[in-house]
Amino acid sequence: MLQLPKIDREILWQRLALELERYVESVAELRVAPQLEPQRIRNGLADLDFLHPLTPAEAIDVAIDGLTRDQVHTPHPLYFGLFNPAPTTMGVAGDTLAAAFNPQIAAWSHSPWAAEVERHLIRQFGTKFGYPASQTDGTFAAGGMEANHTAVLCALVDAFPDYATGGVRALEKQPVMYISAESHHSLLKSARLSGIGMNAVRQIPVDDKLRMRPDALAAAIGRDRDQGLAPFLVAATAGTTGAGAIDPLPEIAEVAETERLWLHVDAAWAGAAALVPEMRPLLAGIQRSRSITFDAHKWLSVPMGAGIYLTRDHTVMERAFRVQSAYMPKEAANLDIVDPHLHTMQWSRRFIGLKVFLSLLVAGWDGYAEAIRHQTSMGALLRRQLAECGWEIVNDTPLPVVCFAEPGAADERQKQIALAVVASGEAWISTTQVGGRRTALRACITNFLTGPADIRALVETLNRVRAGS
Numbered sequence: 001m002l003q004l005p006k007i008d009r010e011i012l013w014q015r016l017a018l019e020l021e022r023y024v025e026s027v028a029e030l031r032v033a034p035q036l037e038p039q040r041i042r043n044g045l046a047d048l049d050f051l052h053p054l055t056p057a058e059a060i061d062v063a064i065d066g067l068t069r070d071q072v073h074t075p076h077p078l079y080f081g082l083f084n085p086a087p088t089t090m091g092v093a094g095d096t097l098a099a100a101f102n103p104q105i106a107a108w109s110h111s112p113w114a115a116e117v118e119r120h121l122i123r124q125f126g127t128k129f130g131y132p133a134s135q136t137d138g139t140f141a142a143g144g145m146e147a148n149h150t151a152v153l154c155a156l157v158d159a160f161p162d163y164a165t166g167g168v169r170a171l172e173k174q175p176v177m178y179i180s181a182e183s184h185h186s187l188l189k190s191a192r193l194s195g196i197g198m199n200a201v202r203q204i205p206v207d208d209k210l211r212m213r214p215d216a217l218a219a220a221i222g223r224d225r226d227q228g229l230a231p232f233l234v235a236a237t238a239g240t241t242g243a244g245a246i247d248p249l250p251e252i253a254e255v256a257e258t259e260r261l262w263l264h265v266d267a268a269w270a271g272a273a274a275l276v277p278e279m280r281p282l283l284a285g286i287q288r289s290r291s292i293t294f295d296a297h298k299w300l301s302v303p304m305g306a307g308i309y310l311t312r313d314h315t316v317m318e319r320a321f322r323v324q325s326a327y328m329p330k331e332a333a334n335l336d337i338v339d340p341h342l343h344t345m346q347w348s349r350r351f352i353g354l355k356v357f358l359s360l361l362v363a364g365w366d367g368y369a370e371a372i373r374h375q376t377s378m379g380a381l382l383r384r385q386l387a388e389c390g391w392e393i394v395n396d397t398p399l400p401v402v403c404f405a406e407p408g409a410a411d412e413r414q415k416q417i418a419l420a421v422v423a424s425g426e427a428w429i430s431t432t433q434v435g436g437r438r439t440a441l442r443a444c445i446t447n448f449l450t451g452p453a454d455i456r457a458l459v460e461t462l463n464r465v466r467a468g469s
Contacts, residue, residue, distance in 0.1 A: 031425030080443035091302035094355030130287025141307035155262035173230035210245035239270025244397035249285030272299035411439035
């Protein structure tokens with residue numbers, strides 16, 4: 001039963017294709033968010049004890065019913081959420097092919113084409129950020145968390161060569177890293193997982209536009225050096241999760257270079273601005289970084305997850321991750337190649353890059369640029385319509401993430417509005433804290449299919465909730 005007979009497989013593939021197409025065509029008619037009923041879900045699963053096998057069709061029905069009924073539908077054009085996209089058609093095809101062929105990416109010789117496709121993509125993306133192609137290195141990752149963790153590990157090995165073998169106990173001084181107060185919390189988790197601890201992270205204050213203050217950064221580094229600590233990493237952000245702030249990268253790069261610290265830029269979402277000529281200046285200075293996090297499963301709209309770690313230091317990943325093993329394949333030992341398992345924190349993993357590769361082959365850089373322009377314009381339209389209806393816009397960013405509030409209302413009121421919108425099933429928004437001070441509603445354009453009618457529908461829902469509660 002692990003491999004179905006040919007006739008059953010053909011029926012199954014046809015059924016899957018039909019259901020996928022039905023979902024794509026009908027997702028806009030579904031509730032955006034489910035009714036949250038954990039006991040109902042558990043009761044339904046309790047009968048599936050695997051003692052009585054189902055037919056393939058019955059098994060597929062179980063999955064389709066569950067995913068349709070009990071999921072926030074991120075491909076819905078009225079999902080204004082957390083950078084989760086409607087997936088590209090070619091991305092879905094890429095993930096399907098990767099599952100079927102099931103290449104092993106740990107050893108280059110086991111899937112040379114897959115390994116070289118990913119290296120080609122790494123170099124291509126590196127050049128978009130201003131890295132020299134000949135020096136660009138990196139890897140695909142499960143997501144931005146893994147990419148940021150990789151950055152911390154590479155910076156530690158670069159600053160403290162003994163860290164790779166002796167760990168933090170081999171270091172004479174306590175390592176310290178610097179992030180913005182608005183940075184993604186994966187950087188805190190990375191410090192925790194790398195062994196230096198969250199107390200080794202300095203959260204630098206931000207200005208009135210929620211950008212890291214270079215003067216405060218320089219001062220913090222000076223204080224830590226005076227106390228006998230060992231600064232090693234600055235992590236700037238290009239497009240904060242909450243409000244879309246972009247740190248002043250040239251000024252931060254100046255501080256990092258003066259202090260001889262590794263500069264990493266978390267551009268997981270807004271890094272896609274590098275693909276749009278008129279938006280590229282937003283990322284000015286990013287080419288001076290030593291490494292970058294970029295998530296293709298955000299603004300490039302490929303299926304979850306497709307994180308990317310890039311670095312212009314072509315030796316550091318080998319220094320950070322190389323280990324010896326007697327059992328791994330040796331067929332390519334004398335070739336000019338890189339075995340991924342010697343080069344990243346991963347070992348066995350799927351062919352993540354295929355969905356990105358196929359999406360780019362069909363859309364091209366220009367197709368992506370046009371999609372990003374459209375989403376940015378929808379963000380501007382949402383700001384205008386909210387302001388016209390008396391909502392207060394509380395963030396300042398050229399990116400399509402809009403933070404807004406009912407003027408004069410308490411934080412709890414803003415939360416109640418968001419919950420009411422989500423409970424209606426008509427749209428999905430969230431709340432965030434702007435500058436760590438006030439609660440605001442947050443709507444981000446994450447879907448390349450979201451259009452003016454969807455923007456109007458969201459604003460109408462918000463106005464109705466505001467008037468009725």
